[in-house]
Amino acid sequence: MENIFKSQLSALRQKKHLSQELLAQKLFVSRQSISKWENGESEPNIDKLISISEIFSVNLDFLLAGHTHGDALILELKNLNKSFKNPVLKDVNLSIYGRDRIALLGSNGSGKTTIVNTILGNIIPDKGSVVKHFNAQDDLSVMTQENCLIASLKVREQIALSLKIYDAYSKINIDDLLKKFRLTEQSEVIVDQLSGGQKRRLALLLTLIKPSKLLILDEPTVGMDLESIDLFWDYLDHVGGSVVTITHDFNQIDNYFTRVVLLKDGVIKSDESVANIHSNNQTIEHWYRLMNQ
Numbered sequence: 001m002e003n004i005f006k007s008q009l010s011a012l013r014q015k016k017h018l019s020q021e022l023l024a025q026k027l028f029v030s031r032q033s034i035s036k037w038e039n040g041e042s043e044p045n046i047d048k049l050i051s052i053s054e055i056f057s058v059n060l061d062f063l064l065a066g067h068t069h070g071d072a073l074i075l076e077l078k079n080l081n082k083s084f085k086n087p088v089l090k091d092v093n094l095s096i097y098g099r100d101r102i103a104l105l106g107s108n109g110s111g112k113t114t115i116v117n118t119i120l121g122n123i124i125p126d127k128g129s130v131v132k133h134f135n136a137q138d139d140l141s142v143m144t145q146e147n148c149l150i151a152s153l154k155v156r157e158q159i160a161l162s163l164k165i166y167d168a169y170s171k172i173n174i175d176d177l178l179k180k181f182r183l184t185e186q187s188e189v190i191v192d193q194l195s196g197g198q199k200r201r202l203a204l205l206l207t208l209i210k211p212s213k214l215l216i217l218d219e220p221t222v223g224m225d226l227e228s229i230d231l232f233w234d235y236l237d238h239v240g241g242s243v244v245t246i247t248h249d250f251n252q253i254d255n256y257f258t259r260v261v262l263l264k265d266g267v268i269k270s271d272e273s274v275a276n277i278h279s280n281n282q283t284i285e286h287w288y289r290l291m292n293q
C-alpha cells in the first residue's frame with residue numbers, strides 16, 4: 001500500500017468533520033486504530049478499507065493512491081469553440097469520469113452556462129465535439145426547473161409518479177424523502193400551493209431521485225435557506241454517477257467536490273483536484289481568488 005493512505009484518511013475525515021472517535025465507531029474499531037492508521041504505524045485490512053471508501057464515497061484508487069480518475073470516462077469535450085458576437089469558448093477540452101464531483105467556476109459571462117448547454121445539446125458548437133460515453137436519454141439528468149412540476153398534483157403524488165417513471169418505487173421510501181427534504185408537512189398539499197422555496201426543494205428532490213451517470217446542476221441552492229442548503233449537499237453526496245455543478249458556494253466545494261474547473265477568457269485556465277489544492281493548505285475560495293485574478 002502506498003503511503004498516501006494515511007494522509008488521505010486524515011484529510012477525508014477532517015473534510016467531513018468526523019472525529020477519530022466517531023469514525024472508529026462506524027468501523028467497529030478502536031480510536032487508537034484510527035490514530036495508528038493516520039500516523040502510518042499500521043494499516044487497515046481490505047474489509048475496513050472498503051468500509052472507509054464507502055463512508056467517504058471515494059473509490060479505493062483514490063484512497064490508496066490519490067487517483068481521482070479510477071472510474072470510467074463518461075464524457076469528453078473536444079476542442080469546443082463557440083462564438084456569439086464574440087468568442088465565448090476557445091478550444092475547450094474536458095474529460096469527465098464516473099463519480100467526479102466537478103465545480104465549474106468562472107466570472108459572470110465566462111461561458112459556464114454555454115458549456116452546460118453544449119453538453120445538453122441545446123447549443124451546437126461552431127467547432128469541436130461532445131462525446132458521450134453513455135445513453136443521453138436515460139443517463140443524463142439536469143436540475144429540473146420548477147415549471148416541470150405538475151401544479152395539480154399533491155406533493156406525495158408528484159414524488160410517487162417520478163419514482164414510478166424511474167422504476168425506483170420499491171427501493172426508495174417516500175416518507176424518508178419527504179423528511180430529508182423537509183416536506184413532510186406539505187405531503188398532501190397541491191404543488192401549486194407550495195411556497196417558492198418549497199417548490200425548489202421538491203424540484204431538486206425529483207432531480208436527485210433519477211438515477212443518472214451525469215447530473216448537471218446550475219446554481220442549485222440559490223434561494224434556499226441555510227438548513228435546506230446543507231441538506232441538499234449532504235444528499236447529493238450520496239448520489240452515484242458524476243455531478244457537474246455551477247456554483248460559487250465555496251464552503252460546499254471544499255466539502256463535497258473532487259475537482260474544480262476554472263473558465264477564464266474562453267479557455268479552461270485550471271482543472272485541479274480539490275485534494276491537491278487542500279494539500280497546499282489552500283481553501284477553494286483562496287485558490288479561486290488567486291487563479292481568477
Ligand SMILES: Nc1ncnc2c1ncn2[C@@H]1O[C@H](COP(=O)(O)OP(=O)(O)OP(=O)(O)O)[C@@H](O)[C@H]1O
Nearest residue numbers: 084085088106107108109110111112113114115246
Ligand atoms: N444565446 C446567446 N446569444 C448571444 N450571446 C450569448 C448567448 N448565450 C450566451 N451569450 C454570451 O456568451 C457569454 C457567456 O455566457 P454564459 O451564460 O455562458 O456565461 P456564464 O459563465 O454562465 O455567466 P453567469 O455566471 O453570469 O451565469 C456572455 O457574454 C453572454 O452574453
